[in-house]
Structures are given as C-alpha cells and as structure tokens.
Amino acid sequence: MQLKDLEYFVQVAKLANLTQAAQYFSVSQPTITYAIKRLENSLGTQLLARDPQHRSLRLTETGTQFLYHARRILSEMQRARLEINNRQKEKLVLGLPPIIGNYFFPRYIGDLKREKLISRLETHSLGSEEMLTNLLNGNLNLAFIATAAPLKNPDLDLLCLDEKAFKIICSQDELDFSGSVTFKQAAIKPFIAFDEGFIHNKVFDYLETRSGVTPNVIYKTTDVDILKNMVSHNAGLALLTELAITEKDDVKVLAINEKQVPTFQIYLAYRHDHVLSAVEKAFIAIIRSQSGTKRV
Amino acid sequence: MQLKDLEYFVQVAKLANLTQAAQYFSVSQPTITYAIKRLENSLGTQLLARDPQHRSLRLTETGTQFLYHARRILSEMQRARLEINNRQKEKLVLGLPPIIGNYFFPRYIGDLKREKLISRLETHSLGSEEMLTNLLNGNLNLAFIATAAPLKNPDLDLLCLDEKAFKIICSQDELDFSGSVTFKQAAIKPFIAFDEGFIHNKVFDYLETRSGVTPNVIYKTTDVDILKNMVSHNAGLALLTELAITEKDDVKVLAINEKQVPTFQIYLAYRHDHVLSAVEKAFIAIIRSQSGTKRV
DNA sequence: CACTTATGATAAAAATAATTTATGACAAGA
DNA sequence: TCTTGTCATAAATTATTTTTATCATAAGTG
Numbered sequence: 001m002q003l004k005d006l007e008y009f010v011q012v013a014k015l016a017n018l019t020q021a022a023q024y025f026s027v028s029q030p031t032i033t034y035a036i037k038r039l040e041n042s043l044g045t046q047l048l049a050r051d052p053q054h055r056s057l058r059l060t061e062t063g064t065q066f067l068y069h070a071r072r073i074l075s076e077m078q079r080a081r082l083e084i085n086n087r088q089k090e091k092l093v094l095g096l097p098p099i100i101g102n103y104f105f106p107r108y109i110g111d112l113k114r115e116k117l118i119s120r121l122e123t124h125s126l127g128s129e130e131m132l133t134n135l136l137n138g139n140l141n142l143a144f145i146a147t148a149a150p151l152k153n154p155d156l157d158l159l160c161l162d163e164k165a166f167k168i169i170c171s172q173d174e175l176d177f178s179g180s181v182t183f184k185q186a187a188i189k190p191f192i193a194f195d196e197g198f199i200h201n202k203v204f205d206y207l208e209t210r211s212g213v214t215p216n217v218i219y220k221t222t223d224v225d226i227l228k229n230m231v232s233h234n235a236g237l238a239l240l241t242e243l244a245i246t247e248k249d250d251v252k253v254l255a256i257n258e259k260q261v262p263t264f265q266i267y268l269a270y271r272h273d274h275v276l277s278a279v280e281k282a283f284i285a286i287i288r289s290q291s292g293t294k295r296v
Numbered sequence: 297m298q299l300k301d302l303e304y305f306v307q308v309a310k311l312a313n314l315t316q317a318a319q320y321f322s323v324s325q326p327t328i329t330y331a332i333k334r335l336e337n338s339l340g341t342q343l344l345a346r347d348p349q350h351r352s353l354r355l356t357e358t359g360t361q362f363l364y365h366a367r368r369i370l371s372e373m374q375r376a377r378l379e380i381n382n383r384q385k386e387k388l389v390l391g392l393p394p395i396i397g398n399y400f401f402p403r404y405i406g407d408l409k410r411e412k413l414i415s416r417l418e419t420h421s422l423g424s425e426e427m428l429t430n431l432l433n434g435n436l437n438l439a440f441i442a443t444a445a446p447l448k449n450p451d452l453d454l455l456c457l458d459e460k461a462f463k464i465i466c467s468q469d470e471l472d473f474s475g476s477v478t479f480k481q482a483a484i485k486p487f488i489a490f491d492e493g494f495i496h497n498k499v500f501d502y503l504e505t506r507s508g509v510t511p512n513v514i515y516k517t518t519d520v521d522i523l524k525n526m527v528s529h530n531a532g533l534a535l536l537t538e539l540a541i542t543e544k545d546d547v548k549v550l551a552i553n554e555k556q557v558p559t560f561q562i563y564l565a566y567r568h569d570h571v572l573s574a575v576e577k578a579f580i581a582i583i584r585s586q587s588g589t590k591r592v
Numbered sequence: 593c594a595c596t597t598a599t600g601a602t603a604a605a606a607a608t609a610a611t612t613t614a615t616g617a618c619a620a621g622a
Numbered sequence: 623t624c625t626t627g628t629c630a631t632a633a634a635t636t637a638t639t640t641t642t643a644t645c646a647t648a649a650g651t652g
Contacts (some may be wrong), residue, residue: 614633
C-alpha cells in the first residue's frame with residue numbers, strides 16, 4: 001500500500017469528486033479511480049458510495065473511519081520528515097510558554113550564545129496545557145512547561161528547574177492591603193485574570209473552591225504586561241507568579257496567606273522515546289548546568 | 297512511499313541484518329537493500345550505518361528516530377484494518393474492567409441477548425487506567441471505565457451510568473468495628489490492597505494523604521475474590537466499592553467516616569472522533585435505556 | 593426533446609517501479 | 623589461503639501505476 005494512495009483518498013474525501021482530486025494532484029482521473037480501488041481491495045471494504053442516481057460521491061461508514069486513520073498516518077509521516085529535516089539543519093525546536101520565555105529563559109541566553117545555539121533556536125509559544133499536548137502527540141520534542149501541580153507523566157523525561165510562589169499584586173495606591181492577604185480578604189476587590197489554558201487560571205480556580213469565595217473578574221487577558229498595567233492603574237488585583245514580577249513593575253506584591261498554595265513549577269520536558277539530537281543534548285546540558293536541576 | 301518499505305525497515309532495525317530480514321519476508325536480499333535505499337532517498341537521510349569495518353549494521357540517529365515513526369504508522373494501519381474487519385464482522389469490541397464486568401455488566405445481559413448482541417461481544421479486560429490509555433490511543437473504541445474522580449476528557453463521549461460508595465470490609469469476627477470507621481481508626485489493622493492500575497489504589501492513596509496515616513499493607517492482589525477471601529479469613533481489612541460486595545460475601549461492611557470520600561463512578565466511554573458502527577449504536581442504546589444515564 | 597456538460601468506469605498501452613538473478617567486493621574466521 | 627557471511631550493484635524480469643482513449647450515465651439547457 002502506498003502513502004500516495006492515502007493522500008489521494010484524503011483529498012477525494014475532502015472534495016467529494018474524483019476529477020477535481022485528480023486535477024489537484026495533476027494526474028489523470030483514472031489514476032484516482034484506481035488508487036481508491038486499490039485501497040478498497042486491500043482493506044476489503046468499500047470506501048466510497050458511488051451513488052449512480054445523485055451524481056454525488058459519499059464516504060461509506062468504513063470510509064469515514066478509514067479517513068481518520070489515513071489522516072493520522074499521513075501526519076505521522078509528515079512529522080517524521082519534519083523532525084529529520086530539523087535534525088539535519090541542526091535546528092532546535094523548543095516549546096516556550098510566554099511567561100517562561102520572558103522571565104525565566106533569558107538567564108540562559110549568555111550560555112546559549114557562547115555555545116552558538118541561539119541561532120539554531122525555533123521557539124513555539126503556547127500555553128502550558130497545549131504545550132503538554134503537543135509534546136505528547138509528537139508535534140514538539142522539547143519544551144519548557146509551567147505547572148502548578150507536580151508533573152508526572154510516564155512518557156516524559158522531566159527536569160524540574162525552579163519553583164516560584166504565586167502572589168497577589170495590587171496597585172501601590174491600594175490602602176487596604178500590605179504584606180500578605182488571605183484569598184478571602186482579597187476577593188472583595190475586583191480581579192484581572194488570565195485566559196483559559198494558563199496555569200494561573202487553574203490556581204485561581206483552586207483558590208476559589210478552597211476558600212469558598214469567587215472574586216469578581218472584570219477582565220481576562222493573555223498578556224502579562226496588560227495585566228500588570230491594569231493592576232498598577234488600580235483596575236483590580238491579580239494573581240501572578242513572583243517570577244513575572246520585577247522591580248520595575250509599579251505594583252505592590254502581597255503574599256497569599258493560605259495553608260496550601262500551589263507553586264509555579266518550571267520544567268524542561270521531552271518525550272522518553274524521543275532520540276535527542278546533538279543540538280538538543282547540548283541545550284539540555286546548558287540548562288542543567290545552570291540550575292540545580294533534579295530529574296523527576 | 298510504500299508501507300511495505302516501512303515494514304522492511306522495521307524488521308531490519310530489529311534484526312540488524314539485511315539478509316535475515318529478506319529471509320523473514322521471503323524476498324531476495326537486494327529487495328531489502330533497495331527498499332531501505334528508497335526510504336533513505338525519500339527522507340534525504342541515511343538510516344543505516346553500514347559499517348564496512350565491523351560487518352555490522354547499526355541505525356543512525358535519524359534511523360532510530362524514523363523507526364519510531366515507522367512503527368507508529370504501521371500500527372495505525374493495523375488498527376485501521378482491525379477496525380474495518382470488526383465492523384464488517386459486526387463484532388463489538390468492548391473494554392470491560394474486571395469489577396464492572398463481574399458486578400455491573402450482568403444487568404444488561406438479558407437485553408443484550410434479546411437484541412442478539414451477546415454473540416457479537418469481544419471483551420477486553422483491563423484496569424481502568426490502561427483502559428483509558430487504550431481508548432485514547434485508538435486500540436479500543438468503546439469501553440466501560442471506572443473512576444474515582446469525575447472523568448473529563450475533551451476527546452471522549454462519556455455516559456455516567458452509576459455511582460457507588462467505597463466501603464471498608466472486615467471479617468465477621470472483627471470485634472473492634474461496626475457500622476462505620478474513620479480511615480485512621482481502620483489503619484491500626486493490616487490491609488489487603490489492590491495492585492497498581494486499580495482505582496481502589498488511588499482512593500487508598502488519597503485516604504492515606506488525607507488522614508495522614510499509612511496502614512500496613514500485607515498483601516496486594518488484582519483479584520477481588522482473593523481479596524474478599526483473605527478479608528473474610530481475618531487476614532486484614534480492605535477498601536472496596538460497595539458494587540463488588542454481595543450478600544454472599546462473608547464480610548462485614550463498614551462505611552467510611554470521612555468528610556470527602558471519592559465515589560466509584562462507572563462510565564461508558566467512546567472517542568468523540570470514532571464513527572460508531574450499527575452494532576455499537578445498538579449496544580449504547582441498550583446501556584442508555586436501562587440506566588438513568590447522563591451524558592457528561 | 594436533443595444536446596451539452598460533468599462525472600466516473602474500464603480497457604489497453606505506456607511508463608514507471610519493484611524484485612530477482614547473477615555477480616562482485618570485502619572482511620572475519622578456519 | 624580458503625571459506626563464509628555480509629551487503630552492494632547491474633541487468634533482466636516482473637509487477638504496478640499511470641495515461642490515453644473511450645464509454646456510460648445523469649443533470650442541466652435551450
């Protein structure tokens with residue numbers, strides 16, 4: 001069975017038209033007819049319902065099912081090609097969530113420059129949840145991941161790089177709070193929050209259920225700077241990891257006064273079954289040498 | 297690119313020998329040589345390190361990596377074939393964890409017989425964790441799953457069928473307890489527990505951390521009957537869902553006296569992207585009609 | 593209604609690709 | 623040195639895919 005036949009089939013399914021699919025691939029129409037026939041013979045089932053009445057082409061039930069598998073096979077092949085290309089170009093494809101990219105990753109840049117790895121970097125900025133998905137399904141091989149719960153996954157090799165507290169930030173003009181607050185105390189004020197897919201969101205949820213109060217969230221954003229800006233202009237409070245708070249920020253930082261507050265944990269992760277390239281190994285070595293990393 | 301070439305490659309990687317791989321497939325040795333070459337050309341990389349010195353064949357780095365993808369592609373293809381076969385034979389492949397199979401599933405057997413679905417059944421008995429994995433990776437399309445935490449997964453369609461309490465069981469001769477116990481009280485006695493992969497294990501862990509005590513687990517088993525037998529012979533206590541406790545069992549049943557005890561939840565699950573066959577639809581209709589099911 | 597157009601199926605020929613046979617090269621071991 | 627085991631290559635053979643040419647059928651059109 002040929003992968004090309006699968007491509008033909010996927011396109012036929014998309015266009016519901018053999019002639020157009022043939023044009024798409026710049027081949028003759030019988031080529032497509034025969035390719036589909038080959039698949040049907042090989043699988044022992046009909047994939048297309050060639051309705052002679054309505055001049056239309058529909059997928060059969062097994063056709064729909066096989067389409068799903070065909071797509072997976074082709075995307076696996078594409079991934080393989082991509083990975084091999086990256087490896088040969090000595091590219092370093094790295095998943096890097098925005099907060100980690102801005103506030104944590106910079107510390108490695110000097111070393112990475114020295115080892116001439118900077119120019120090899122191709123970073124992908126995703127939320128931590130998506131990052132995990134992409135890492136597990138093979139779209140990414142190496143990624144930083146932030147998490148609030150200790151990360152455990154049988155398929156991943158994890159290096160825990162750092163652990164930071166979550167804080168509540170408020171405007172400098174805020175008179176009601178200083179030093180530390182309970183979540184309940186803070187909850188009387190409006191909040192600026194992060195969008196879905198951010199760990200901050202999960203921790204926020206956790207604190208809500210834990211303390212039994214739901215603050216009024218007046219605005220949601222994906223952008224840390226916007227969040228900090230709104231807080232500094234007294235639009236509301238926000239939950240933020242201390243990693244993302246710098247001295248330049250015009251905000252007051254409050255510790256969260258609860259028994260068990262999750263922490264912001266930073267991991268470097270790669271799939272166990274992934275064969276590390278030389279460049280990836282060098283990268284990991286640098287990350288490792290700098291942090292007091294522990295393998296999980 | 298041909299799937300056959302991938303098969304050749306996988307076998308070559310396994311045997312590290314072109315001649316033997318050729319014998320394995322009953323083809324001539326150059327067939328294998330050329331197949332590998334085709335792959336290498338198509339991918340633009342060398343897959344095999346043909347060491348002229350040591351007379352041995354090793355995979356290159358990219359070869360190792362490609363092997364992983366090749367395996368995935370082939371297993372996807374095999375799944376496709378299997379699914380299509382099952383569909384045409386009108387087989388009903390069903391994941392059925394042991395406890396659910398023994399104590400919950402029987403209630404449907406009458407209806408299933410009536411609809412002539414019993415003979416179509418091919419059940420796979422796995423622990424609930426494995427079940428979930430197999431369901432998500434496509435090895436299974438339809439499965440019962442037991443869980444202690446409400447199951448939420450974007451890829452699955454879930455029908456919650458029932459919810460049962462967890463109990464602690466002890467011998468009838470046990471004088472110290474009756475009615476109900478806290479986990480702490482029970483923990484002074486030895487325990488019989490389930491092996492890894494069972495939800496009971498997770499709930500046990502949860503109760504341990506929650507109450508801060510770790511009972512002495514003297515024996516672990518995967519078999520409910522062995523567990524109940526040991527308990528009835530006063531070897532120790534055990535945590536067990538009430539679903540699995542019948543009147544015939546010679547044990548005393550104790551409620552667990554804790555604020556938040558997880559419950560044993562029974563789901564019927566299938567992947568969202570799976571095209572349900574007629575038989576599967578009929579099956580689901582039966583399950584649905586009997587239980588006061590709610591879709592999650 | 594006849595005519596055109598769009599669609600897909602099929603047969604035969606042509607082109608392409610895979611496999612085999614035959615052979616060579618090369619190193620390890622007897 | 624000779625044999626054996628291994629893989630590579632060329633040429634011939636075989637198998638497969640693609641094209642060209644043609645047909646059948648139904649829908650739309652004047």
